[in-house]
Amino acid sequence: MIRATRVIRRDALTRGEIVDRVVLDHGDRHRRRIAMRGVGGTPFLLDLPHPILLDDGDAIVLSDGRLVWVEAAPERLLEIRAPSDHALKRLIWHIGNRHIPAEIGAEAVWIAEDHVLAEMVRGLGGSAEPVERPFRPEGGAYEGGHDHGHGHGHHHHD
Structure with a gap:
């Protein structure tokens, strides 16, 4: 081969x-x-x-x-938006607190489709609409560079 x-x-x-x-x-x-x-x-x-x-x-x-x-490939995601920049930052904090992959844009955040997180976002005043598009989440803080690896040097919180 x-x-x-x-x-x-x-x-x-x-x-x-x-x-x-x-x-x-x-x-x-x-x-x-x-x-x-x-x-x-x-x-x-x-x-x-x-x-x-x-x-x-x-x-x-x-x-x-x-x-x-x-x-x-396109994937089933949630597109998360908020009524203000501050509200979006709050939502990003709550999403990050759950340690899930997220793609962060200037006006929206995308995460894998999850009905529990969708309800959390809506409960915090944001919108969470299903979309289908390629997913390009942020790399971790310990990864450096463009490779966007998973977990190299990452520590887990209990």
């Missing part, structure tokens, strides 16, 4: 022969080593030196130089 040992980030991708694509949700985009098959049927072994988060628009480099495009 052909191996893939590196990734070109979307902002550094300038050229190359894209021969296939993989469509992955957030959980499946965090990888180090796994056998994969592109949508067009190209089989390969992703064999990276360390786990990274493959982002929408990145390219996986096959050992023969060909590229496999990474596409973020």
